Amino acid sequence: IDCDEEKELCTKYKVNAYPAVRLLKRGNEGEVISTRYRGKRTRRAIVSFAKKAYLPPVTHLQLADLKNFKEVDNIVIIAYVQSDQESVLLDFKATASLHHQDFVFGYVTEMPIADAEGLKVPSIVSYKADGDNRILNGPFGVPEIETFLRVVKDDIISEFSERYIETYMSKSKLTAYIFVTNEEDGIALRRTLTSLAKTFQNVITFGLVDAVEYAPMAKSYGLIEDVFPALVVHAPMNDNVFLYKQGKAITAETTDIMLRTILQAKATNGQVFGTEEQDHSSH
Known part of the structure; x- marks a missing residue:
């Protein structure tokens, strides 16, 4: 609805900021009930909101x-x-x-x-x-x-937000950032890595990062632009960074090797995991 053209309608449903989402449904007596959507502006979240209303x-x-x-x-x-x-x-x-x-x-x-x-x-x-x-x-x-x-x-792999940066920068834990550009990759990688995230939850914080919104962050970790999804492990205690080879499928097995190698202090700053040589030498 173009609120410049439909001012009366938008005023009726108290739309005063854009974009805005309202769910309209009939009540028991035929009246129209309007519910304001306050969630994330993603397809997955809006569809979820509509399902719960239905x-x-x-x-x-x-x-x-x-x-x-x-x-x-x-x-x-x-x-x-x-x-x-x-x-x-x-x-x-x-x-x-x-x-x-x-x-x-x-x-x-x-x-x-x-x-x-x-x-x-x-x-x-x-x-x-x-x-x-x-x-x-x-x-x-x-x-x-x-x-x-x-x-x-609460998700064991939470969605990264700068508002909670202190959680990700705690010097008592490593942080694993999963950079994605679409919801489908995010859902798939959550399924792939949730079991590992639970295994390592006491020593590693996992975050799912919007690689478009946080493009400067991805660049600061040395990631190649437009090659996503990508995985980075950051050690806030010494600022070391470890990379999963971009362009290679992120699997639970290789990620497990990567995380255990880092936790055992056998990795070097800037090391790239996911190559056959790295996988072999890390066993």
């Missing part, structure tokens, strides 16, 4: 629904409960209603489904697009569910 606060799932529902959004929360565990289900539904704009929620009451998933009942599972799934085993109430949601909302 779906009910919590969905009762059958076996046929489960596989697709797990993948309907970036984070999907599913409770596995027995049909007679009414208080547990009420607590879950109440929490889901409060956090409907943050997560997609569903629940299962068929015990064969929980058994097939290898889960105790009651339990809650967060299914994440990056594969960092987590489980909350019962018994639990609203406080425990709230704590669980706060934990699963």
Whole structure:
């Protein structure tokens, strides 16, 4: 909508800065309800916002629904409960209603489904697009569910922002920067490297960096322009920098070799990993 042409409409929906996104839906009595989007201006984030608005606060799932529902959004929360565990289900539904704009929620009451998933009942599972799934085993109430949601909302590979630069520059840990130019590469590399990020989370901070927005940062680490995705490891304690060979596919195996070599103090400043020679010498 061009707000210069449709001033009255934009005023009606309180649009006073651009670009702006509003989600409009019909209420129970036919009225139009406008919801302001305040998230990131990316396709993935906006689609996620629309899905949460479209779906009910919590969905009762059958076996046929489960596989697709797990993948309907970036984070999907599913409770596995027995049909007679009414208080547990009420607590879950109440929490889901409060956090409907943050997560997609569903629940299962068929015990064969929980058994097939290898889960105790009651339990809650967060299914994440990056594969960092987590489980909350019962018994639990609203406080425990709230704590669980706060934990699963954080990504082990966080999106880099200058606002949190102190986190990435801590001298007590290494920092692994994953530079990407599109969401697809970011999603794929999160899946590839999340397991490693969890393994090394006490000694390495991982960040996903927009290589377009932070092009000067990529250049400062010696990266070649327009050859992305790329991986850089920075050691804030001595300002050493280690590179993954640009143009070569970033794999978990080679990244693991790279990180272990650096942590064992066997790498030299400026060393490039991902070449056959480096892979062989690092074993």
